[in-house]
Each structure stands twice: as C-alpha cells, then as structure tokens.
Amino acid sequence: MDSDGIECVSSIDGMMDVETSLPHHTSSKSHGGGGGGGGPHPGVAPATSVHELLECPVCTNSMYPPIHQCQNGHTLCSTCKTRVHNRCPTCRQELGDIRCLALEKVAESLELPCKYGSLGCPEIFPYYSKLKHESQCSYRPYSCPYAGSECLVVGDIPFLVTHLRDDHKVDMHTGCTFNHRYVKSNPREVENATWMLTVFNCFGHYFCLHFEAFQLGMAPVYMAFLRFMGDENEARSFSYSLEVGANGRKLTWEGTPRSIRDGHRKVRDSHDGLIIQRNMALFFSGGDRKELKLRVTGRIWKEQQGNETGVCMPNLCS
Numbered sequence: 001m002d003s004d005g006i007e008c009v010s011s012i013d014g015m016m017d018v019e020t021s022l023p024h025h026t027s028s029k030s031h032g033g034g035g036g037g038g039g040p041h042p043g044v045a046p047a048t049s050v051h052e053l054l055e056c057p058v059c060t061n062s063m064y065p066p067i068h069q070c071q072n073g074h075t076l077c078s079t080c081k082t083r084v085h086n087r088c089p090t091c092r093q094e095l096g097d098i099r100c101l102a103l104e105k106v107a108e109s110l111e112l113p114c115k116y117g118s119l120g121c122p123e124i125f126p127y128y129s130k131l132k133h134e135s136q137c138s139y140r141p142y143s144c145p146y147a148g149s150e151c152l153v154v155g156d157i158p159f160l161v162t163h164l165r166d167d168h169k170v171d172m173h174t175g176c177t178f179n180h181r182y183v184k185s186n187p188r189e190v191e192n193a194t195w196m197l198t199v200f201n202c203f204g205h206y207f208c209l210h211f212e213a214f215q216l217g218m219a220p221v222y223m224a225f226l227r228f229m230g231d232e233n234e235a236r237s238f239s240y241s242l243e244v245g246a247n248g249r250k251l252t253w254e255g256t257p258r259s260i261r262d263g264h265r266k267v268r269d270s271h272d273g274l275i276i277q278r279n280m281a282l283f284f285s286g287g288d289r290k291e292l293k294l295r296v297t298g299r300i301w302k303e304q305q306g307n308e309t310g311v312c313m314p315n316l317c318s
Ligand SMILES: [Zn+2]
Pocket: 056, 057, 058, 059, 060, 061, 076, 077, 078, 079, 080, 081
C-alpha cells in the first residue's frame, strides 16, 4: 500500500469459496511444434531441430535476417550483435561483419509456432508474419496492472495475481459485490497521485478496482473504475456498476470493464469510469470537509448475451 495516508476498509457480501491460485510462472522460451505442422507424434521431437539452429545462442530469441556469424561459424542475432562489442560471445574471437546467408535462407522458408505456444497459442506462421502476430497474440503475457509505480513485471493472469498479492500487497477479495470505504486525511493533496488498487475474484476471473485522484483540467477529481484481468473480448462479456453518495444524493456509473491491456492511465484519461468532483466528494464525506470519506459500492455481473466477437453492440448493428 502506498504511504500517502489513504486507507481502505472493505466489507464484502456474498462470500464465495476462496480459490487459491497457484503461482504459474511463464517462460519466454518455447520449443516444440515440429517444422511446419505434422501430426502429434508421441515421444520426443528430433533433438536438433532447425528451430533450435535459428535460436540465438545469446538471447534465445528466434533469429531473423540479417543473421550474423563469427569467423568460426558461431551465429547470433542482429540485436545481440550490436551489444557484444565485436566479440563472438561463444569463442571470444573478433566478430567482423559476416552474414550467414544459408541460415537466412532456411529461416525464410520456415513456418514457426508462435513464441507464446507454451502459454497456449496453437498458431503457426511463416517466418516473417510470426513477429507481427506475436505483437498482437492474445496469449502474450500481460503487464502488471499495478498503478502506483512503473512495474515491469509481465506474466499470465495467475502469475500476476500472485505478484499483486505478494509483491504489491494488494487487497484480494472474493465476490461480485463490494462495499469499499476510501478515507484520506488530507483531501487537498491531489497533486501527488493518490491511488488504490483492490482485486476481486468472481466468475472465475479477476478484476482490478482502481481509485485515483488526479487533476482534470483545473479541477481536482476522484475517479473509480474497473479493469478486467484478461483480454478485451472477454472483458466485454462483463458489466459493472459503481455508486457513491450520501445525504440523499448519489452518483452511479455503469460500464464495461476495460482490459488490463489498456494501461490504467489510458483508461483514466478517457474518463471511462465514475468521476467524482472534489466538492461533491467532500459533500459525500460529510463532517467538516477536512477529511475524505467515500463509500463506494459496486457490483460486477456477466452479460447474458455472450458477445463473442465483441465488436458488435446489439443496438448498433442491423
Ligand atoms: Zn540474440
């Protein structure tokens, strides 16, 4: 938790069985998928496949032309070549500027499995389209959704859930309704980004509830929004509502959670959530306006129509 004095108290109704998710580390290295398809052969693939020859011995990524080699024939990728100061990392000889045209030709003729094969992607691509696919692959690892720091951790969802809980000490809750109280002793301090993250586990998925303070134009505001720990298509099959209020007034927001593929800043800047003006927030807090005390209640539900393709809103399509 951050140390800026915000405190968060929550009570959950509708407790469900707590499911403990085991850490599930991702590996960037994936072998397998024999050259260009073929049926699933039980047993072991040939030990030195062409794919292994095309694996850079330094960074273990697939090599793309230009592929370089030293005078003794050790290969390495063009990215690594710029990093090794003209010394072959394998034999320490001077590297020079020798291309390995034979290997480049082999590379161009190959079809390769997506590098996220070990994370579940079954796709196989001609060498050059592989890179393009991998930048969009729906099995590619997610970035850590933690908002308060530039965290560079990536991984699949179970891994990130464990990471949020253990490394960022994020509160974890089970259930699809929530009742959260945000208390801040000095509501005048909006400048230092104030934010909170709570994770909810329901419908077998994880959702990030963000609460942030920021400057909207000249006006300090608070904002709450939900992000789905999964990809965009699946996020669209859920909806959520947020409510905040007191003294006979309330603000309600109903929306679709955004995927954590969209950074929290991007979601915030698109105002895709419940925005509370500071004056209103202080009014809701009651008391002498010296303290922020907001009770945010909310609910997450699954839409009846599984909107599988995701691009089509029911009312907008003919
Ligand atoms: Zn390399």
